[in-house]
Amino acid sequence: MDGKVTIGRTAGLYIGAAVLRLAIFTLLPGIPDLLTGRVEISTPVTSFKRLQEGLFLYNHNVSPYDGGVYHQAPLFLPLFSLLPNASSYPIFTYLLYIAVDLLSAGALWKIADSGETVASALFTSPRKEKRWNGFIIAAVFLFNPFTVATCIGRSTSVFTTCAILHAIAKAVSGAPFSAMVAITFAGYLSLYPLLLLPPLVLLCYDRQRIERGIKSVIPFVATNIAVVAGIMGLLFGMSYLITGSWEFLTSTYGVQLTLSDLTPNVGLWWYFFIEMFDSFRSFFLGVFWLHLSCYVGGLTVRIRQQPLVVLTLLLGIFGIFKPYPSISDTSLFLALVPLYRHVFPLMRYTFVIAAVIMYATFLGPAFYYLWIYAGSGNANFFYAITLVWNLGQSLLVCDLMFAVLRDEWEVERPEMAGKEIRQI
Amino acid sequence: MSAQPPSSLSTDDAPPVAVTNATSELKQPPAEKPSDIRRRGYVILSFWLIVLLLGLPIWWKTTTIYRADLPLQEMLDWSDGKACRPVFPLRISIQANSLQDQEAQNLLRLTQHALDDLNDFAGHHLRLQLSPPLGDEATSATNNGSALTIRLSPGEATTATLDPYEPTLDITYPPNNIPSPTASSSALATYVASQLRSTFGEEQATISYLLSTNSMPSEHRPLGLSPETVESLAKRTTRSLKYSPTYHLTFSLFTSGALPSSWDIETAIEEYMKPVLDVLSPIHNFTIDTQVQLYAAPGVQNDVLQKQDLSSFINAAEWPLSPSIGGAPTINFIVFVGNQTIVTSPESESSQSWLIPQWGTVYLLSQPWDTTHVSTETLKQPLLTFTSHLFSLLGTPQSGSLPLRLSTLTRIRSADLLLRASSTLGSLARLALALPSISIPSSVADGVSKTMTHLRLACDNLGGLDGLEHARIAEAEAERAFFEKSMVGQLFFPDEHKIAVYLPLLGPVAVPLIMGAINEFKAWRKRRREKAEKGAEKKKE
């Protein structure tokens, strides 16, 4: 395979993805606004509509958080205010979103090419020959309908996705500082990526270059946490300077922590807190957040040999259990899943998972329509379908985890390869 | 519920796998490696640490009901009347410019004696004092806190008249009535005392009635109110509205046809009602609005209205007499133009108006059928009626001169507010004791302490406008504390309900956690025993 062809293929892939998006943007002008309004894509903390509201207030010297509509990070505001007005010159916004998607694909490509998934520092899979190359992985990501829909819906979660993928890409290429910068950006934008820190720091530790590495674990971890804290402080400081008050902390992270906006989404929280007795509300907020974070420790310890697996599984879990999930979180998880092509044969429920996810994808909007517009259904319809959707995702998470563990186990006991097993 | 952690698979059971061989019988899996065991221990530990270090504090913090400390005993004391003895020490100054100082002192002493003999109610007693013998100091005398000034002047006969403009009682006496310094009784002193008694009789009766209807201990409770007095006082308190710093007055013109369609209400109010509102302004504020309604059908169609018709005359269903203007209670004054007449009994004259307790007044105005405009002059009689009804709706006493009636109103209202605030405190205290599951936010405790401060101040300054002000604040604070918005919710939440909330949600989480811990513990014990056995065997060898 010579370099020219590779470059040509790469360019072709990127151009193809960009042209597809641009075509939808320009040829079907109704689609972007339609998707922007969909609850499956836009959550209160990522909605482009809300961003525009905040932007308008920001541009007119009013605190963007007045009115309780905008719940996103302050640094989005100067970024978007540098672009021409999104309603009169939407093309610049489109280009920005397309660029972000391509950058994410680039990071994914790097991760794939590093081979971290098949051969990490502490573990090498016996099936390592079977993996897909970066081209396929990037293509799966770029042409995944969920990714495309997120991009067209201009949800700001694409920035978080991009930052997380770059953090991983930097980590596997032995650049811990950049990885920490990227994950801090992601945490600053959406808060929950901070939970990825433990496996990410381990991944950095495993992949750091020998010549300038920190040998022992504890100083390494401490350094990285200090870097994250420092950059976070810097970002908060900039946000303070931009908005002129600390109000953004409660309006962005406070909303995520307390779930004060109960707009329906594909997650599990909103319905629960609509129905919850008021006196138990704060208790169950605590329970749900604990539930979200309790996997971090267990998974990190259990799959210590492959931190990237932990990251992938956590992203899947977050896509199910975070307060305001959308299909963008699923698309991020699905972007990482093909990296485990080598363990696909070990998965047991691929057909069920695919069927369930397709089923929910098609019925979800229909049930939402029945509930909100036709009035012939109620909230239970939509919630039921989000349950199915999340069931599909959790099946995928479990199955992937099973496959990875089985893969590890076969190294330990080669004589068992290919045999049927039973959990005890 | 989906709180079931999908990765609970990974916590304790994923790695050890056994082979089910189709052909041969079950093989025992090889022994676990110590590193695997240790790792599994860490995994389980990480979940337990989160549950114990974060989960338990969160559970404790968010489900305990916050109950601010309330001074329950003190609150109950207030409501039982133990904390404050409402005493109205009314000071009466006597101006006797024509008397020698010593003579005046003597008269004062005798009158005080006579008063004390007459008095049977400790809560309300009159104390006499001599004011400086300067006639033109009257204004300052009224301002130094005395409720009434008695002006003694010589004359031909013993007479007493109330000054209409000031709280002053003019008493004339024949010169020979001045008691000698040695006399132990005097006709003049008795006369003055009885005059004072009759002047303050109504106030005394009202206040003692107020105290008796509240839960005051019996020793403060006055005796000797005749049943008729009690009944008339009951009627009067029933009639008057609850105290409010502001009242909203609505003047409505309802006509049965198309005419008349306008009225000079503004000038009429200015002329016939404004002066009274001004006089009342230290005690109440008033806001006013007016309306005209044409083709308003009354609730009763008869032309001759019997007594029992009057109560359904107001067409509550259709007349727009909405109470929801602002936050203040509304007093309605209605002028109805029609040809109805009231006949209450055959012998009495027909009357024009009636008062509806705690609500307002209706005045029937008959006008020629083609009148288009109701003039100020025509409105005079209705408005004068309204004015006098306003007094009774506000609970003003009936007897005495106007200034005296107003100062009495102040004292009655202070007592009323004081008692109401105290009883609210008691209600709150009993509520806090009776409902252990109700949350009591700190704002309630603040309100209670403010109430008690102001009650104390009001209790110490009873009688004046200051006392009224403090009583008013105390009452408002007490009401706010009692009606604290967050003190509601599911009051009755039995433990079965709590299980119903916790179990389906936390059950799926708790089962793998607990099972994991138990399994781990069992395995650990087993290993120890094996080790011990091995050690013992080694020793034997």
Added chain:
Amino acid sequence: MKISNVLHLPAILAAALLALATLVEAEHTSNWAVLVCTSRFWFNYRHLANVLSIYRTVKRLGIPDSQIILMLPDDMACNPRNAFPGTVYSNADRAVDLYGDNIEVDYRGYEVTVENFIRLLTDRVGEEMPRSKRLLTDDRSNILVYMTGHGGNEFLKFQDAEEIGAFDLADAFEQMWEKKRYHEILFMIDTCQANTMYSKLYSPNIIATGSSELDQSSYSHHADNDIGVAVIDRYTYYNLEFLESEVRDTSSKKTVGDLFDSYTYEKIHSNAGVRYDLFRGGEEAARSRLLTDFFGNVQNVEVDGAKNSTIEEDLISLSKTIAALHKKYEEEEAALIKNSTAAARKKTTSQRKIQLAKPLTDDNWWTKKIAGATAIAGCALLWGVGSFFEGR
């Protein structure tokens, strides 16, 4: 003793002057009604019709809308399935349109919740609550509480989502009694196992009645085939029948006991229950209460006697003089104060600032853009530096 009686005379006289002819005992001064339906959806048409029938009755007997709190979770008149749009009937003869054109619903749709109901009773509402949605009663108010919906043993379901328990209800009434928010209450409930709902009440002066015993259902009376659903429940139907035929106006002398005696198993198909023991005076006193004490608005009006207008004119002139005196006095005071504090006051007025809505301006947008661009550039720089040093 004698003299003191004589001295009380003016008071008695004065009071009696205004209260000329009222001999009726001043028991209560206002009547309130809290009418609650707790069900939604078309097939519960009859529950809304129940409540609206009672609403119509109390209004007919003179309780003004301002003293009726009506809770309706659904709007049957505008339901697309309603063959007679804009109307609600409680009888198949469709003689009386309960909806009419003058109906004031205070709590509607999803506002009808257990919490709002308890807040209403205990008056624990926010500042923003209009007076028309509050129960502004006092210790002289009689209240009719009528509830209907789907219930069970010691609970009544609200809108398929939540339920009020008999304990909650009892505690709410106790809080009302504690705060002197009622004089007497007539509590009526028409639901399955209704009598269990009032079994936990413990506050005084409540007469309670319900449609059916524990483990008994309450049934609907009849269906209207054109509307397609049952239009009224049996218990409410026979209550209304009694009220319509026997209590034609507020002068009716029918008592609560008469109404309760009219309940029979043959008519209602369940054992209607009555509870008197909380009432002061027990069964006898409770039974002798007039129905209009609860369903009507009995006002003890006080008719004025023949006018003697001179007194009132005097009052006006007096007031004018006194007001003038006050004013003069205040002006003098003010003049004194003015001189001494003029300077201080000026200071305070200048400090007072009014909080206005923030105007939308796009002043200094350049500096803003530059600051923003700097921040973004800073982020990019951070990333660039990291990549540069680690990329090698």
